[in-house]
Amino acid sequence: MRLLLAALLVAGASGAAAQQQPFDMTPERPPVEEAEPLPQPAPTEDDVEEEPEPEAAQPVQPVRPTQPAAEARRQLLPDGNLVLGGESASRSWAVHLTAAQAASAATLHLGYQNAVVAAPESSRLQVFINNTVVADQAVRSADGVASIEAAVPPGLLRAGRNDLTMRVRHRHRTDCTIASTYELWTEIYAAQTYLSFSDSAANTFVGVSDLRALAPDAEGRTMVEIVAPAMERLDMTADILRLAQAVALYANQTNLEFSIASAIDPERRDQSLRVLLGSLEELQMAAGTLPPGAAQGSVTTFLPRNGESVPTLVVSGRSREEWRAAIDQLLAPVDRAGGTRREALITESWRTPNAPMVYEQRNLTFAELGIPSEQFSGRRYMRSFTFAIPADFYAGSYGEARLLLDAAYSSAVLPGSSINVYVNGNIAASMQLTERRGAILNQMPIKVTMRHFRPGLNEVTVEAELLTEQDDACLPGAAADETPRFAVFDTSRFVMPDFGRIGQYPNLSATAGTGYPYGLANDPVAIVLERDDLAGISTAANMLARIALAAGRTIPVSATTSTDAARQQDAIFIGAINAIPAGVLAQVGVNEDSRTSWTTAAAAPAGQGPDQASLDDWRRQMERPGFGDIGDWFSRTFGITIDMMRFTPTDDTAYLPSQADALLIAQGTNPAGNGVWTVIAAPSTDQLAAGSAGLADHRTWGQLSGRVTTLGSDLRTTMSRPVASASFVESQPPSFTNYRLIVANWLSANILSYSLLLVVACVLLGIGTSGLLSRLGRRR
């Protein structure tokens, strides 16, 4: 049947009549969408102001931050500059706007630059707002940053959530190889990409819900300053951390960075938001005028906007009880009760759709995952989707998910082409396209190992590498040929089977992914830090904001300075390495010597870097195991290495941070064995403050894993120590099927134990059979 269809496909592709839709399938399929699938054509396409074409390639003057004052701006890129690479790339995310912003006439500004090798005549950049094309132009700015200005059609913007999509299509000028597709890129500059509103007051926040419209700055950071004038007198740490989490849940931004201060620094202007916390009296002293009506009781409101000043939220009351109640009021609409399930992990501020949570066996179609049906005429097709799994995921060693792919490729595609699947950047599956005559893949299963799955957000990338004779020849213009070669249909499915679930201590990736186990807490989590340690509190605020976002709810906290209070519970220790209480480091598997050896004085000495040559390394690299090619083939085919041959996990030695590390996050069980301690430490308080900013970056946060993760001095590179032996914590109601999967995973990680268990069971069975046979049937 497949052969027949493929033959039809070939016949169809060569017939002119069928050229429009060579991948037309059986009637039950939804019609194939064209490469530009978004349904609503822009009603006001004429309004799009394109730059005069001849000048397009001219470098455009950098857009200065100060433009005519009558204009309000809203930066659009959530995570700094955005690079869209490859032949076809697209990013979507949600942008929240205030009512005033939505009502105002708006213009889209976009600054970009592209690779020299991208052919302008066949490369395009498109911007969609709420599925309407707002800008659509050739990519033709290789020499410098070009800016695009396009009026947003009136009525298109909505108060609240708006969808934004940026899509590029690139073709190489001269080359037709797959390798060449990696040279294609367009970079969109965050600073020059924004909406400008004619209403200069559009950015004024009116109500608390406008917190959602908080925008990142040109670097993609969202800085929030919490000012609590009374914190020097009172112990307000727990309240501040609670407030930080509340703000985070409103402004679910990619890189939220908190700083805590006891006084307003009028010089500072880089914050996106300032929050004042304290009693009316204190705040009046600190900030001067307060809004009218603030004297009535609990209050959460914005200060009237004063020119270019930072939006300022006041959380206050007449007494401590009242401003605490104000925090509660602020939280009420966004918080989630502990123990309730989430449908999705919210990622919309940098990526839509939100990642669906997969708790057990689940089928997700590409349509649900945001990959539309589309056909493709290039060489390297790439699309990715995200999903999220709970923190007690325990199937990394044995599990296999499946992609059931509905796709097709034409007869032009040569055998040897392949479809590869990547999980979180690691290759997880590869399937050869072997038909010479093209084929229609109907729910073709591709097994995807779960080895690279991690708690929380996961990204799966499907990539098709398509080889054709046409590309081998690469005649002029061949790269731009529009004949589709490959199609993916949105009926394809990602199938997650039931997987083992049990909580593991320590597991930093679970903490990073879903805030585990803190995100489940109903009793306050102890935050242990030195008093008046502003860097410590800022770090705690960053950390808890991240955990709250990962967990989708606020974590109750109590601040303390003593270890004793935390012995029986989940706790987070923050401070300079010297300030971490005695005994805690050992508990989380960090060498106590680090208190002395890991100091600020010794800044990364030369020779410790990765470039240092080591004879041993070279020897290791040069020497092949005695098996030679056979051994190679064996380990390649079966993926067996010597360190996998073990009965039980080996104990790990205490970790000693190196001088190159700027920040250390380590996790272990508490002394009572019933909770988790996490330590965040730096050589000094200053470095803690710097490192804390690094931690606020969502990419860095996503790198947390194992039992220890360190952040290098560039605040970008991370190093992790894997968990050697974890303690297990029951996270699900006892069930046979779950235990079975848990045991399967443990045994798959401790291979020899399985063999031992099997042999022992067989010996017992043999003895039992022998006993049985000597009693049953005839004996002589």
Add this chain to the structure above:
Amino acid sequence: MSRLLIVLLWAAAAVMVLLIVSLPINLQTHLIAGAVVLTAMMTLKLVGAGGTWRLIALALGTAIVMRYVYWRTTSTLPPVSQLENFIPGLLLYLAEMYSVFMLALSLFIVAKPLPSRPSISVAEEDLPTVDVFIPTYNEEPSLLADTIAAAQAMDYPKDRFTVWLLDDGGTVQKRNADNVVAAQEAEERHAELQKLCADLGANYLTRERNEHAKAGNLNNGLAHSTGALIAVFDADHAPARSFLRETVGYFNEDPKLFLVQTPHFFLNPDPLERNLRTFEKMPSENEMFYGIIQRGLDKWNASFFCGSAAVLNRKALEETQGFSGISITEDCETAVELHSRGWNSVYVDKPLIAGLQPTTFASFIGQRSRWAQGMMQILRFRFPPLKRGLSLPQRLCYMSSTLFWLFPFPRTIFLFAPLFYLFFDLQIFTASGGEFLAYTLSYMVVNLMMQNYLYGNFRWPWISELYEYIQSVHLLPAVVSVMLNPRKPTFKVTAKDESVSTSRLSELSRPFFVIFAVLLVGVAVTAWRVYAEPWKADVTLVVGGWNLLNLILAGCALGVVSERREWTATRRVKVNRRCEFGQDGQWLPATIEDVSVNGARVRVYGKNVQPLIAQGHANLRFIPQSGGERAMLPIDIRNSEKDGEGVMIGCRYIRSAPEHHRLVADLIFANAEQWTQFQHTRRRNPGVLLGTVWFLRLSFFQTWRGLVYFMRGVRGSQVQEAPLPSGAKA
């Protein structure tokens, strides 16, 4: 109580193994576990551990087989959405599951076979009366004479047993046949056999009509006799002297005993043994059945009647109105029926008869078709798994015996499955090359090891596969036809006295050459595809390897269907017995070195040998083992040669009087020990590795021999056809 406890413990261990085996572990863990289990099994086998260790080794093997089943079931079936892959994929899967199921049944049956039973001596006065039935249809009178003589010579009080020749070739119906020639022959046969029986002291019995074939014939015998026990011998199965002494005792022990079965021992090779020249060194095909499976069945009181070489209880047969005749395998059918009525059976693991088996490939296939069709009929009409009255073990045992004959289906599927991929590019087994290797290879090696553990001494590696393959080609249509028309097959007597006088291809050989050619094309396609489609070379190589294995089997089968010219019709049995050689008062001392059904080799001592030899004929004089007077057997001298102190003479018996048959029978059949000894010389286990190497060499040689015969056949037919045109011209 302790029995319940041990059942519970066993069940717990079994559940534990099942749980461990069905864990969805990753490939690496399976691979290491497979290697560990294999190592353990090899070690146990090398140190020759028996008893409980043997069962532990089998448990280990079972675990790997179950892991394979788990993996095969959960991750290798093609998606249903691709029907063109799914249907053949499912067929292959079912074939494999059938094999695994049969392995499980075999494991149950032969997990702990009963040891050989000790002889039971019965007081002379307690010996029951026995009727010995020798049913015949078309066998030569001289062959029957040997059998009757051997039966008469059995060591048993003369007044307690009667030998009956039940002749179905001389029935009234036959004698009055419309075909005058046939009727004439039947009449002659009737008269000749009547005389033979009278001479040898046996009773001749025939009947009106040939109804219900062999079962009807036996029932006719039952109706005309009165002995408490019935011994049944096929016309070509001559009993040893000790036959009744070794068997009747069990009936005194157990009043509910209906059957004592003994093995069938053959003096001549079957076509495979003859054409592959393995008769002298490799255990015969049926030795696996009689050497171990029947002992295993005996443990579960499920040893069944095999048509001959058995003693049955008249009382039991009366309960079922004699032998059942719905199917064409009345023997097994009768046993099922009686087992279900609470009667018991016993198997005596000692060859007590010697007989002949089909010589040519065609008659071999004819015999197997009857067995296969008969077993299918039993499955259809009696359905042992659900037959009331059978114990659970008996049901399993009969299930194994009947379902075994479905093997042509899986064998055919295994043969053609790789071609689906090689020729049509269908993916009927979804796995990567690595997975396929890790799971399938460990399964196959473990399977071979288990077979070797179970049957090592009785069946060499790959021989079962070869036997299955050579039968499947012709049995498949036979089994299909009996499934479609369960009442159609009729009893056909297997010819066993043919001989092959010229080397030739069997008349049934053509399909084997066609299959060989197709598989050979498969190998060529493999090579081409590895070269032309390097991107899927791993899968192609794995599938091509499978096809190559089939080709090796098919090549070996070419040798089986290339019939060798026969040098000796039957096997010579070493006897080493004192006698005298001479004539008319001139007697020289001599020893009989070995004997066959037709002649003997005699070493004569003394000076005046040459004149006697020159005469061309002489006599052998010896005391029969049955006692009595020194008796004389006339011989023709065929050849002679000087041999040390004496002269070795090859001679041929001249059986001119009934007495001579008795003497020949005495020489060949009297002593059962010699058969046991012969069997034991063949029972050695070469091991999986050496056995495989041996088989490969055998296969290469036989492929070559088969092709040579084929070429010769082609040339031969050209030579024959060549004169025709010229003749037409003339």
